Amino acid sequence: MNHVQSKKLFQQALRYFPGGVNSPVRAFGSVGGSPLFIKKGKGAKITDEDGNSYIDYVMSWGALILGHAVPEVVAAVSKAAGSGSSFGAPTKAETDLAEVITKAIPSIEKLRFVSSGTEATMSAIRVSRGFTGRDKIIKFDGCYHGHCDSLLVKAGSGAATQGIPGSAGVTRSLSRDTIVCPYNDREAFRKILLQHPQEIACVIIEPIAANMGVVEPDPAFLKEVRALTLQQGIVLIFDEVITGFRFHFGGVQTLQKITPDLTCLGKIIGGGLPIGAYGGKKEIMECIAPDGQVYQAGTLSGNPVAVAAGLAVMKALKGKDYAGLSKRAESLCAGLRERFSHNKIPVTINRAGSLFTVFFSPEAVKDFETAKVSDTKKYSKYFWSMLETGINLPPSQFEAQFLSFSHTDRDAKITLKAAEKKF
Numbered sequence: 001m002n003h004v005q006s007k008k009l010f011q012q013a014l015r016y017f018p019g020g021v022n023s024p025v026r027a028f029g030s031v032g033g034s035p036l037f038i039k040k041g042k043g044a045k046i047t048d049e050d051g052n053s054y055i056d057y058v059m060s061w062g063a064l065i066l067g068h069a070v071p072e073v074v075a076a077v078s079k080a081a082g083s084g085s086s087f088g089a090p091t092k093a094e095t096d097l098a099e100v101i102t103k104a105i106p107s108i109e110k111l112r113f114v115s116s117g118t119e120a121t122m123s124a125i126r127v128s129r130g131f132t133g134r135d136k137i138i139k140f141d142g143c144y145h146g147h148c149d150s151l152l153v154k155a156g157s158g159a160a161t162q163g164i165p166g167s168a169g170v171t172r173s174l175s176r177d178t179i180v181c182p183y184n185d186r187e188a189f190r191k192i193l194l195q196h197p198q199e200i201a202c203v204i205i206e207p208i209a210a211n212m213g214v215v216e217p218d219p220a221f222l223k224e225v226r227a228l229t230l231q232q233g234i235v236l237i238f239d240e241v242i243t244g245f246r247f248h249f250g251g252v253q254t255l256q257k258i259t260p261d262l263t264c265l266g267k268i269i270g271g272g273l274p275i276g277a278y279g280g281k282k283e284i285m286e287c288i289a290p291d292g293q294v295y296q297a298g299t300l301s302g303n304p305v306a307v308a309a310g311l312a313v314m315k316a317l318k319g320k321d322y323a324g325l326s327k328r329a330e331s332l333c334a335g336l337r338e339r340f341s342h343n344k345i346p347v348t349i350n351r352a353g354s355l356f357t358v359f360f361s362p363e364a365v366k367d368f369e370t371a372k373v374s375d376t377k378k379y380s381k382y383f384w385s386m387l388e389t390g391i392n393l394p395p396s397q398f399e400a401q402f403l404s405f406s407h408t409d410r411d412a413k414i415t416l417k418a419a420e421k422k423f
Contacts, residue, residue: 001388005049009037030396031380036387041068043406046392054392055411057401061394062210062242062355063267066316067406073271073312080308086300093311094302100314101269101277104250107259111279112288113302117241117266118146120276121204123296124262125150128202128235130294131284136196138203140183142212142368142398145204145239145264153178183209183367184221193228202235202262207252210242210400212371213357214350219256226258235284241266241276242400245314247353248322268317271309274300320405322353328412329354329403335416343423345378354403358382371398382422389418 014020019027021035028035037049044067046056056068066073080093094113102108114120125137125148137150145151147167153175154166165175179196181188193200203225209215229236238260243252245268253260262280269275279285287294333351336358340347346362359365360375360382379397386393391414394401 001052001390002050003034003036003048003052006037007034009049010034025394025396025399028395030376030398031383033384035395036392043067043069044404044408044411052390054387054390055407055415056392057403057415058392058394059402059404060272061267062246062400062402063270063272065246065268065354065402065404066271066313067404068272070271070312070316070406072316073309076308076312077271077273077305080305083304085305086303088299091302091304091307093304093307097269097307097310097314100311101265102279104245104314105254105263107251107253107261107281108263108279109282110285111277112285112296113307114276114278114296114298115274115300115303115306116146116276117239117264118148118276119298120241120264120266120278121145121151121237121239122148124237124264124278124280125202125204126296127278127284127287127294128237128262130287130292132201132233132235134199134201136177136179136199137201138179138181138189138192140205140209141180142183142215142371143204143206143209143239144211145206145241149174150178151204153180182369183212183215184218185367186218186221186224189221189225190228193232198232200232200234202237203229204237204239206239206243207256207258207260208243208247208352210352210355211398212368213359213365213374213398214352214355214400215365215367215371216350216352218366222256222258226260229261235262236260237262237264239264242355244268245317246355247326249317249320268313269310270306271313273303273306273309275303275306275310325354325403325405328407328409329356332356332403332412332415335412336419339416339419339423345423348374355400357398357400359397385422386415386418389422391415391418 010020021027038046039049040047047053149170152167152170240251244265264278266276289295333349348359350357360378361373365371376397
């Protein structure tokens with residue numbers, strides 16, 4: 001394929017943006033080369049500035065569960081924009097979307113709209129600290145919750161330890177209040193709670209991890225996290241920015257039969273436009289200004305155009321066959337396993353519903369340590385070989401691949417044929 005225009009545009013972008021991009025993973029640092037510049041998308045396909053077409057398994061990192069440029073979403077956005085893009089005042093549509101979300105996810109009694117998943121998680125942590133009067137938080141190694149300072153922390157030495165800054169600009173004093181625990185490790189979690197009695201404000205976790213690649217939790221692990229946080233008065237936050245409305249019409253917490261105190265949402269609830277939300281127990285949410293003393297605000301929170309897109313997506317999703325979407329993902333993963341095995345390429349493919357990750361490792365992947373065993377050089381070769389055949393995969397080993405309702409059986413066959421050809 002010819003990528004002349006994308007390369008030219010990237011050189012221009014390097015003059016204005018750090019790394020030539022506005023989000024690091026777009027720079028292709030994990031796979032080498034320079035990124036594609038996308039001109040348009042429709043359904044399950046995208047087209048770059050050189051006119052090359054690809055079956056897309058990134059889907060705006062999971063936001064586009066219906067597909068690109070879905071007519072009913074485009075119409076809703078156009079109509080809303082025609083009435084004004086922002087008012088800095090309440091609108092009826094905000095309440096309409098809040099009603100849909102709270103009915104679909106019963107644990108959310110009240111919520112607050114923001115403009116991104118990062119804003120949702122940082123705000124949920126702040127209100128948890130305000131509600132409990134405690135400072136420390138627990139996150140899990142390999143889980144990503146946005147780029148706020150408290151969460152850009154990596155594990156130090158040992159199985160359960162205080163975090164150390166994972167980014168320049170994050171202070172050590174702030175990192176000391178963030179404790180990092182291995183995912184799926186009940187013993188380590190119990191140890192942390194014993195070491196820090198009455199100090200933990202909240203625990204934030206992806207109920208199905210999708211930022212170290214897809215990793216499902218051990219059911220007993222999540223249940224113990226819930227039981228112990230209840231015992232100690234710790235706020236449990238489920239980061240459902242990716243999982244919300246991805247597995248069924250609601251949160252994955254409903255399927256897991258575990259009720260968190262707070263939930264963070266994003267991506268799907270905005271249909272590809274910038275939006276986030278956090279919400280949960282009424283008594284916690286009423287700590288937020290103007291009702292309470294925890295301050296959080298945003299000029300574009302509840303933006304009418306983003307809310308209109310979200311409402312259109314919610315309306316369309318109510319009648320969708322989630323089980324069928326999961327089956328298509330299962331069939332695609334089975335086909336990939338068969339082709340990898342036939343060509344004696346050792347891989348582990350983790351799948352949860354309609355998202356999955358191909359790890360270039362023969363070992364089971366159950367946490368970030370086992371995920372890191374994957375051969376990233378092999379993934380890079382896989383990424384580029386598939387891209388040159390018209391298949392767009394995430395430009396990082398440690399990301400999920402997403403199926404949308406616009407992907408067809410024919411798309412899957414083309415993908416498997418491309419894999420077979422390249423292997």
